[in-house]
Amino acid sequence: MGIISTDRDLEALSFTLVAEFDAAVGRVWQIWEDPRQLERWWGPPTWPATFEKHDFRQGGSASYYMTGPEGEVSRGWWKFTAVEAPSRLEFDDGFADESGAPVDAMGETHAVVTLQEVEAGRTRMTVTSSFESADQLQQMLEMGMEEGMKQAMGQIDGILAERASV
């Protein structure tokens, strides 16, 4: 279980990840379909995501925010361009302002997710993210790097807090 491969295409400015999970296709689909499950993994523990809207159908949209350790809020939106349960999902992903309106200047990422049964009870998930420009990738990464560093700290905090409460 876990990551099978990753591929970075500098030419197409895209990133492809292939992972396998010990669960049926329908079960893995739920981690995208159910906003309560989605928000448990989309953001790191220190920047948890909250999906306020998750209209999971073609043409529908989602809006969410991520809350940082200092209480700072970063908003995003998705627009679902294909929802073919339980095997294919496509959406555009971008930043939003405080009112939830898309910030066009920051660009969009287009994501294609496919789920495929490898054998009974085992699912292969392929995610391809395509970026509009290097600028946009850089902006996303600046956020991601910050999250990554803070995540490690947050996990340590979490362990310490658990110990303290025992």
Place this chain on the structure above:
Amino acid sequence: MVVDQLSDSEVDLLFHALADSTRRSIVVRAIGEEHSVSALAAHYAMSFAAVQKHVAVLERAALVTKEKRGREQIVRANPEAIRRARQLLDEYEKIWRQRVDRIADILAED
């Protein structure tokens, strides 16, 4: 942060420079070993001028350095710039690796 050290225009130059297979090939050849532009040109089915143009694009993106030595122009790869380009996508990969771990944890609860 590494990314902060690159301005937006530098990043654009970098991606543009690497978005061509001949230029990627030139960079690979120039890693660890210096080549003259004419020696590089011998490897490709294109004119000396065309190869020289590719080298100029790479030079603007700081992926290679060019130095005049007598009549020759010597090309060397700049490993630091190449490392930076990779790091951009490496960092994005990290975000997804962490997401996959969290998905696996959720599925393991079933």
